[in-house]
Every structure is written in structure tokens, then in C-alpha cells.
Amino acid sequence: MLYAFELSGEHEELPAAEVLACLKIEELDFQPHTKVDQCLVVDIVGKVENVEKILKGPITERLAMTHHILKVIGITENTLDAILILTNSFESSYFIKEGQSFVVRAKSIKHHVNFPSNLLEPKIGGFINRKGFQANLTNPDVEFRLILSGKAVLGTLISSINRSAYEARNPQNKPFFHPGVLVPRVARAITNLSKIKPGEFFLDPFCGTAGILIEAGILGARVIGIDAQENIVRGACMNLSAFELNYTLVKGDARMMPFKDGTISAIATDPPYGRSAAILAESLEDLYSCALEDIQRVLKPGGIAVVVSDKDASEYGKQVGLEVLEIYFQRVHKSLTRRVTIFQK
Numbered sequence: 427m428l429y430a431f432e433l434s435g436e437h438e439e440l441p442a443a444e445v446l447a448c449l450k451i452e453e454l455d456f457q458p459h460t461k462v463d464q465c466l467v468v469d470i471v472g473k474v475e476n477v478e479k480i481l482k483g484p485i486t487e488r489l490a491m492t493h494h495i496l497k498v499i500g501i502t503e504n505t506l507d508a509i510l511i512l513t514n515s516f517e518s519s520y521f522i523k524e525g526q527s528f529v530v531r532a533k534s535i536k537h538h539v540n541f542p543s544n545l546l547e548p549k550i551g552g553f554i555n556r557k558g559f560q561a562n563l564t565n566p567d568v569e570f571r572l573i574l575s576g577k578a579v580l581g582t583l584i585s586s587i588n589r590s591a592y593e594a595r596n597p598q599n600k601p602f603f604h605p606g607v608l609v610p611r612v613a614r615a616i617t618n619l620s621k622i623k624p625g626e627f628f629l630d631p632f633c634g635t636a637g638i639l640i641e642a643g644i645l646g647a648r649v650i651g652i653d654a655q656e657n658i659v660r661g662a663c664m665n666l667s668a669f670e671l672n673y674t675l676v677k678g679d680a681r682m683m684p685f686k687d688g689t690i691s692a693i694a695t696d697p698p699y700g701r702s703a704a705i706l707a708e709s710l711e712d713l714y715s716c717a718l719e720d721i722q723r724v725l726k727p728g729g730i731a732v733v734v735s736d737k738d739a740s741e742y743g744k745q746v747g748l749e750v751l752e753i754y755f756q757r758v759h760k761s762l763t764r765r766v767t768i769f770q771k
């Protein structure tokens with residue numbers, strides 16, 4: 427069965443990478459099918475009820491850079507004729523039951539259509555109405571969604587991601603604030619990219635105010651943080667406690683961590699950037715090379731470490747035997763481009 431993920435436009439690649447990581451975490455049997463601007467379609471094999479239970483439950487809870495998940499009715503060329511043929515001819519019984527009401531919503535991504543997309547909702551609604559279903563614009567049983575991107579993807583809504591929950595956890599809303607924090611959506615996405623599962627040990631060796639640890643803790647991981655500054659560690663405690671999470675925090679040095687070899691399942695972290703004053707190391711080079719060496723040491727074989735930096739971290743990781751799986755670039759502003767480097771031990 428095909429499922430579509432309506433992705434946020436905050437990055438070209440990260441939202442799709444986050445979806446694929448979450449599907450792997452949940453051990454779903456899937457193949458990527460179609461990728462267009464802000465929409466990823468995936469073919470998931472398995473009993474539909476089981477698959478949808480996982481999509482509606484843990485996957486919806488985990489994702490940060492997706493808006494909606496759809497069960498796909500069809501994918502077609504982005505022309506008015508092709509879309510109308512698809513919407514007129516699909517087999518409705520798979521998507522809407524007798525007696526259920528519906529609404530149609532069309533979403534145009536950037537400038538992918540050259541016809542007035544607002545006319546499509548009533549037109550498609552008319553077709554579905556003629557199949558014997560009543561429209562209900564305020565409280566429908568089924569929402570049909572048409573995504574107009576590089577292709578047109580039609581589906582029914584399975585679930586929506588509660589993106590405002592991430593806004594509510596913005597750094598300014600936490601008890602302890604310190605500048606230079608990743609926003610919770612990015613922190614959650616990189617946590618997902620680390621493929622951490624509930625109950626496993628998750629480490630942030632440069633934990634700062636615990637923005638990443640909070641996202642991992644909400645996912646049920648056993649979170650461990652290290653930071654070199656005592657006041658920051660105290661602040662991180664306040665922030666983690668505010669979310670009633672269990673945690674272990676250490677005032678220490680990411681270059682010499684007090685953990686045994688091969689004990690940590692996953693790591694996600696953003697070490698200090700070049701201009702940061704708060705660096706405990708002889709130089710930034712020393713910090714990156716020694717910290718990545720210790721990250722490699724404490725990670726379990728096969729474990730993932732996600733490092734967010736303004737500096738190229740990949741060479742430091744390779745030198746200590748970590749494999750670079752992926753690097754994503756994210757332009758923050760004119761003078762800052764972040765790199766998200768995914769390493770595997």
C-alpha cells in the first residue's frame with residue numbers, strides 16, 4: 427500500500443530522511459516510491475491495519491518535519507485533465523465507507539501548477555458526491571487531500587503531526603535559556619536520524635540546555651548529557667525536570683567521557699561553533715578530533731552519531747574509524763550554514 431508524507435518545506439532533504447529513519451526504527455517493510463517537492467511516497471508492505479496503527483501511533487508521535495500522512499489513492503501527472511480522471515475513477519470503497527461524510531482539501535506546493543488549484547476542491551467534491559457520499563466541510567469523517575507538487579498525489583488523511591507541540595517547547599518557554607540552541611523541530615529530527623528507540627541509552631556529549639535530550643527523553647530513551655560548564659548543567663537539570671524526564675547529567679569533558687566502551691546506542695549533538703566562547707579544548711580542531719574519538723569509543727557497534735556543526739566534522743570522524751553515511755547542509759543565515767553529519771560505528 428502506498429502512503430504519502432506531506433513534508434514541511436524547512437529543508438530540501440531532512441524531512442524525507444527523517445521519515446525514512448522513523449520507518450526503519452519501527453521496522454516497517456518499505457520501499458521509497460516517489461519523491462517530489464515536499465512529498466514522499468513510500469510503499470509499505472504488511473497488514474494494512476497493523477501498518478496504519480504504527481503510522482498513526484509512534485510514527486506520528488515521532489515526526490517533526492512532516493505535516494500529514496496520507497493513504498494514497500493515486501499519483502498522476504500535474505495536469506488538470508489527469509487529476510480529474512484520477513479523482514473521477516478511483517475505487518472509493520478502500521477509502522471511505524458507506525454513510526461517511528467527507529471534505530476535499532487541495533494543497534499547492536510552490537509553483538508546481540499552472541491552473542487555479544482552488545477550483546479543484548469543489549470539482550473533486552462533486553465527483554465523490556456522485557459516488558453517494560455527503561460533503562461536510564466542518565466535521566468530516568474522511569479528509570481527501572490533493573498535493574499539487576512535481577506530481578499530483580491524491581489520498582485520504584491518516585494523521586496529522588502536532589507541530590505546535592514543538593513550538594510550545596521553544597527554548598524561550600523552558601525554565602533555563604541560553605542562546606545557541608537548536609529549535610525543538612530540528613532537535614527532534616536529528617534525534618530521529620540517530621534511530622534511537624525507547625529504553626535505549628542516548629547521549630548528547632555537548633548537551634547545553636538539553637534541547638536534544640528533551641526530545642530523546644520524550645521518545646522514551648534513557649538520556650545522558652555532558653557539558654563542560656557547571657551553570658549550564660544546572661540549567662539542563664531544570665529543563666529536563668520540567669518535562670518530568672529521567673536523566674543522567676555530568677559536568678565533564680566530551681573528549682574524556684566517563685562511560686565504558688560500546689555502551690551507548692545512539693548520539694546526537696551540536697558541539698560549539700567556531701565563534702562560541704564556551705569551548706573547553708586547546709582549539710576547535712582538538713575538540714572535534716578528541717570528541718569524535720571518544721564518541722566512536724562509547725558507541726555500540728552499528729550505532730549512529732549525528733553531529734550538527736558549522737565545521738566539516740566528517741574527516742575527524744573518518745580518522746577514528748566512523749563511517750560517514752550522509753551529510754546534509756542547512757543554511758541558517760548569510761554567515762552560518764549548518765552541516766548535519768551522520769556517522770555509523
Ligand SMILES: C[S@@+](CC[C@H](N)C(=O)[O-])C[C@H]1O[C@@H](n2cnc3c(N)ncnc32)[C@H](O)[C@@H]1O
Pocket residue numbers: 604606607608631632633634635636637638652653654655658678679680681695696697698699704705706707713
Ligand atoms: C552549541 S552548545 C549546545 C547547545 C545544546 N544543543 C542546547 O540544547 O542547548 C555547545 C555546548 O558545548 C559545551 N562544551 C564546550 N566544550 C566542551 C567540552 N570539551 N566537553 C563538553 N561540553 C563542552 C558548551 O558549554 C556548550 O554548552
